[in-house]
Amino acid sequence: MTPRLVVAAASSGAGKTTIATGLMAAFSARGLAVSPHKVGPDYIDPGYHALATGRPGRNLDPFLTSEEAVAPLFRHAANGCAAGGCDIAVVEGVMGLFDGQTGGGDFASTAHVARLLGAPVVLVVDCASAGRSIAAAVHGFMTFDSGGHGRVRIGGVILNRVGSDRHEEICRAAMAELGVPVLGVLRRQGDLATPSRHLGLIPVAERRPDALEAVQRLAATVAASCDLDALLALARTAPPLDAPAWDPHAEVVRVSEDSPVVAVAGGSAFTFGYAEQSELLEAAGARVVSFDPLRDEDLPEGARGLVIGGGFPEMYAAELGGNKRLMDTIAAFTGPVYAECAGMLYLARELDGVPMCGVLDATAAMTPRLTLGYRSAVAIRDSVVARVGERVRGHEFHRTAMTPPHGTTPAWQWTTDGPEGFVRDRVIASYLHLHWAGSPRIAERFVAACA
Known part of the structure; x- marks a missing residue:
């Protein structure tokens, strides 16, 4: 108990x-x-x-x-x-x-x-x-x-x-x-x-x-x-729980034995992430290595996949934009990339007028409007984490806007609104924050794409 x-x-x-x-x-x-x-x-x-x-x-x-x-x-x-x-x-x-x-x-x-x-x-x-x-x-x-x-x-x-x-x-x-x-x-x-x-x-x-x-x-x-x-x-008055403990190794198949390195952005600009994400990636066979886009000029050695989660890049736009060597490396990166919210802003051409990685043909800017809430979404393009028609649940949490609001090949369709996000080659980026324990096959597919 x-x-x-x-x-x-x-x-x-x-x-x-x-x-x-x-x-x-x-x-x-x-x-x-x-x-x-x-x-x-x-x-x-x-x-x-x-x-x-x-x-x-x-x-x-x-x-x-x-x-x-x-x-x-x-x-x-x-x-x-x-x-x-x-x-x-x-x-x-x-x-x-x-x-x-x-x-x-x-x-x-x-x-x-x-x-x-x-x-x-x-x-x-x-x-x-x-x-x-x-x-x-x-x-x-x-x-x-x-x-x-x-x-x-x-x-x-x-x-x-x-x-x-x-x-x-x-x-x-x-x-x-x-x-x-x-x-x-x-x-x-x-x-x-x-x-x-x-x-x-x-x-x-x-x-x-x-x-x-x-x-x-x-x-x-x-x-x-x-x-x-x-x-x-x-x-101590709480009764025993009958449910078994969640086990990431029971949620995904180990799809790689050579432990491809998945680089996960961290540091002060990218602080949003759930612990289960790394646990699922590792259970699927990856080796997770963190890096700080504010300080590191290169991706971790041997990186074959890139995860850039949420955070506050708008507070550090000048510092991020000043690390041109890393941005050029990310722009040239050919492995699978998964980006949520702040990660999407970092992949844009610019954020509040400051040049960013330029992976996405869009610009980002702060707005006075808070966008916040749960979201149900369906995949409308195959990507490194989802297949057309698959449904996921996530949330939005930001005060920024993308122009255009989505790519010519969007990632998701909101059930209450229009298309959302970007799919380009092996990159998927959107405002949708996902808890991977709710969709564990994301980790499996992402590691398979890295391998």
């Missing part, structure tokens, strides 16, 4: 990331092996989770993978985080507790994942502008459950942004009336905030020393403000 907690809230901005990351770091500081998780399609928060625990942050998303895959993926991470498994798993929720896929009820919500894991929920309550009324809000969350498969179990609350001793007394009394345990109280502290910009928090890779210091402060604050023993006891 894996002890586990889900940290949820009424809405975004209530303090979930602060408290979840602080709990991970505080438990780790006690010497516990902590398995960190995040509900939904998020690349940035898991970076802070990894910093807090020393283990890869893992995403749990019923839309991107499947309902059936959530518990196995959870067990894969929790079983592998230490000899004999982890001591506790902390799962940070997304948005409000019941907010999920648009038009899908609470599908893919924090509540949905909590039910799939049989995990008790700790509700973070933002007390900044309320007193006794928080009891009405918590009561509503305890009694409202649209899932229909057993109610979400709220095991207690953590009161956040409490202003004074008197304010704390009022809020604690309200919870006592409701019979809900108060598992922690955090006072208003502006110095705990993590800097943000147009797509959320600034990733760890861009501010590692400061991020490490911030996580250490969170650990100390949460340890002093929360009842860690009570939270651990609550986590």
Whole structure:
């Protein structure tokens, strides 16, 4: 059995990331092996989770993978985080507790994942502008459950942004009336905030020393403000999970015995990626080697495939454009290339007027409009990862636009919109972010193309 907690809230901005990351770091500081998780399609928060625990942050998303895959993926991470498994798993929720896929009820919500894991929920309550009324809000969350498969179990609350001793007394009394345990109280502290910009928090890779210091402060604050023993006891009330652990070697066929090198872009400009991608590539026979387009002037030696994921190239356009030797190498590269969002921008002729690799006959630019949401797509061209007619589920997350918006041979067709992306020779690039555990044959095909 894996002890586990889900940290949820009424809405975004209530303090979930602060408290979840602080709990991970505080438990780790006690010497516990902590398995960190995040509900939904998020690349940035898991970076802070990894910093807090020393283990890869893992995403749990019923839309991107499947309902059936959530518990196995959870067990894969929790079983592998230490000899004999982890001591506790902390799962940070997304948005409000019941907010999920648009038009899908609470599908893919924090509540949905909590039910799939049989995990008790700790509700973070933002007390900044309320007193006794928080009891009405918590009561509503305890009694409202649209899932229909057993109610979400709220095991207690953590009161956040409490202003004074008197304010704390009022809020604690309200919870006592409701019979809900108060598992922690955090006072208003502006110095705990993590800097943000147009797509959320600034990733760890861009501010590692400061991020490490911030996580250490969170650990100390949460340890002093929360009842860690009570939270651990609550986590231990989670029932056993019957599902087997996910195994990348069972998901794909090893298609190559000569271990072709797949170069995966990283560094500060390309921070978006799911850990399962590399695991699937390696299970299919590849040797995954990372490189940093901001610093490295050449691809890794022997590279036969190239993966460029998401991130923030718009913040580093000048530096990327200044590394002309690497861009020329990528432009001349003849192996298979898979690019998502930021990777597509890097392959364009230019980004915000700065020359890029020029692999795609298109230009990219920042826009004021945020494009965000789940996407269902069907392949409309054969590529190194998909065949015509195959369906995938992913998400979009960007404030940029491509001109033209897609190539003459697009990669995908949105089910709610027009064509998307580019297929050119052995290159596929689009705004679609995929969790490869939801479509493991992508790894198999990509490695086969490299081999």
